[in-house]
Amino acid sequence: MSAPHPDPVARIRANLDRLAGDMPAIGIAVSGGGDSVALMHVIRDWAAGRRVMVATVDHGLRPESPAEAKQVSQWAKALDLPHAVLKWQRESEAGNLMANARDARLRLLAGWAQRNGLAAVALGHTADDQAETLMMRLGRGSGIDGLAAMAEWRDAFGTRWLRPMLTAGRAELRDWLRAREVGWIDDPSNENEDFDRIRFRRAIEGLGLDVAALARAAAHIGEARDALSHYAALAARDALIGRGRIVLPRQAFSTSPPEIRRRLVVAACRWITGADYPPRRAATMHGLQAIASGNRVTLDGTLIEPSASEIRFVREPAAALRAAAQEDGIWDNRWRISGLEDGLRVSALGPDNLTLARWRQSGLPRDEAAASPAIWRGDALVAVPLLRPGPPVEIQPLRGAAEFRRMVMAH
Numbered sequence: 001m002s003a004p005h006p007d008p009v010a011r012i013r014a015n016l017d018r019l020a021g022d023m024p025a026i027g028i029a030v031s032g033g034g035d036s037v038a039l040m041h042v043i044r045d046w047a048a049g050r051r052v053m054v055a056t057v058d059h060g061l062r063p064e065s066p067a068e069a070k071q072v073s074q075w076a077k078a079l080d081l082p083h084a085v086l087k088w089q090r091e092s093e094a095g096n097l098m099a100n101a102r103d104a105r106l107r108l109l110a111g112w113a114q115r116n117g118l119a120a121v122a123l124g125h126t127a128d129d130q131a132e133t134l135m136m137r138l139g140r141g142s143g144i145d146g147l148a149a150m151a152e153w154r155d156a157f158g159t160r161w162l163r164p165m166l167t168a169g170r171a172e173l174r175d176w177l178r179a180r181e182v183g184w185i186d187d188p189s190n191e192n193e194d195f196d197r198i199r200f201r202r203a204i205e206g207l208g209l210d211v212a213a214l215a216r217a218a219a220h221i222g223e224a225r226d227a228l229s230h231y232a233a234l235a236a237r238d239a240l241i242g243r244g245r246i247v248l249p250r251q252a253f254s255t256s257p258p259e260i261r262r263r264l265v266v267a268a269c270r271w272i273t274g275a276d277y278p279p280r281r282a283a284t285m286h287g288l289q290a291i292a293s294g295n296r297v298t299l300d301g302t303l304i305e306p307s308a309s310e311i312r313f314v315r316e317p318a319a320a321l322r323a324a325a326q327e328d329g330i331w332d333n334r335w336r337i338s339g340l341e342d343g344l345r346v347s348a349l350g351p352d353n354l355t356l357a358r359w360r361q362s363g364l365p366r367d368e369a370a371a372s373p374a375i376w377r378g379d380a381l382v383a384v385p386l387l388r389p390g391p392p393v394e395i396q397p398l399r400g401a402a403e404f405r406r407m408v409m410a411h
């Protein structure tokens, strides 16, 4: 392997050639911090004929944020780059503020990219971000997904995100900005040692650790993780998928390495419930243990039933009973139900109405029947489409086999 180019900007330009060489128009997300300001300058010099636009998200969380967004706007204009300020209108106070802000930021930027026909949005993550994340996650005992580096690109929220600066260090970028007499905004939270990330940043400096080497280690872990994803996708081919259930052959599952078993279980649960996020690690570990002992277990709204020959994943009836019909005709995040006449409603059949629905003749296991959608007029049962197909509604699963394989690959 040849040694990396000593000039960080040359490395970033080479990354841009590789990641965005064929893109006619790209966006840059600039917070005003040193990293993203450097990114803006490097891309603007590199762009040669490409359309480049800049956006700043004003989260409205600090009193200075509108002025900072304005400052970025002036810097962008001085480089002849069109700039937009995207304001976050916070809809609810619920959940983790930082995670919500990040999610909202990515959604706002993705919408902006789509409106402006930008093929991708570049972000200013650096080798230091990789190194700090690796150290933080090591300390927390994270699994391989947590330790793996951020990828150079990924598709999410309907847009492509590029990180062309992962091979550059924060300090060398700041030296470069100073040499060009370019200013940036120092976010005071970057000094706040209440944040794990800042404490780890100080520790890396204090120990004199090589940031580039740590970032490379994270990249190697990322490659190992991708190899595992590939292997997990092969293992997923043994699954029987359909009618709202996933069945894995027990023998093949039990002889797979633990990480593959974990992935299959997490993906099967997400496939059943349509959850955006995997179950928590501790809950997943508990589920895996139960499966190994041959015990039935529920995990985030999925019922897992191991037998001698197979492992069946179905919707947990109690969770299905809590599901309300959504306006778009989707029920329980699993089924699309259309053609419902006025006066009819959907809710789970429930364990108390199995006899009423003559489930025994259907051949469907008890739990699956109880969790399946039923059509009601008031309190009167009209139909249970999965048990006795036919009018009055059409019912289609939201996810198929390809979606399961995609979830197994995801991390």
Ligand SMILES: Nc1ncnc2c1ncn2[C@@H]1O[C@H](COP(=O)(O)OP(=O)(O)OP(=O)(O)O)[C@@H](O)[C@H]1O
Pocket: 028, 029, 030, 031, 032, 033, 034, 035, 036, 037, 055, 056, 057, 058, 059, 105, 122, 123, 124, 125, 129, 187
């Ligand atoms: N408010 C924001 N508006 C636009 N882009 C942002 C904003 N916050 C973060 N980003 C983008 O996401 C990247 C990573 O975010 P992160 O929070 O790690 O950076 P930061 O601490 O805001 O500082 P920097 O701009 O120096 O990267 C940034 O480099 C930038 O590209």
